[in-house]
Amino acid sequence: MVNHQTHADIRARWEACAHTKTSEMTREYQGSGNAVNNIPKFQDGKQVCLNWTCKGECKDDCPRKTSHRPMGEALSRSVLAYMDECQVARA
Numbered sequence: 888m889v890n891h892q893t894h895a896d897i898r899a900r901w902e903a904c905a906h907t908k909t910s911e912m913t914r915e916y917q918g919s920g921n922a923v924n925n926i927p928k929f930q931d932g933k934q935v936c937l938n939w940t941c942k943g944e945c946k947d948d949c950p951r952k953t954s955h956r957p958m959g960e961a962l963s964r965s966v967l968a969y970m971d972e973c974q975v976a977r978a
């Protein structure tokens with residue numbers, strides 16, 4: 888599945904970083920608590936799918952498939968802040 892509504896800033900930062908897997912990004916997490924638990928969430932509590940959001944594509948059988956949907960600007964900013972906590976350089 889391809890995400891046709893990726894956020895330009897998120898995509899630019901992902902493209903500029905050296906990671907090929909989002910797990911490589913979350914491994915660098917230095918925020919408070921657990922990296923996976925702190926992945927940003929939609930208002931209904933579902934976590935963002937980082938593949939969908941950062942890479943712009945994901946698998947049909949993704950466990951976070953229900954999060955393959957538009958995020959809006961506020962949640963996009965939370966993802967950018969999360970990328971900060973994962974030490975992803977600003978593009």
Ligand SMILES: [Zn+2]
Nearest residue numbers: 936939945949
């Ligand atoms: Zn996914």
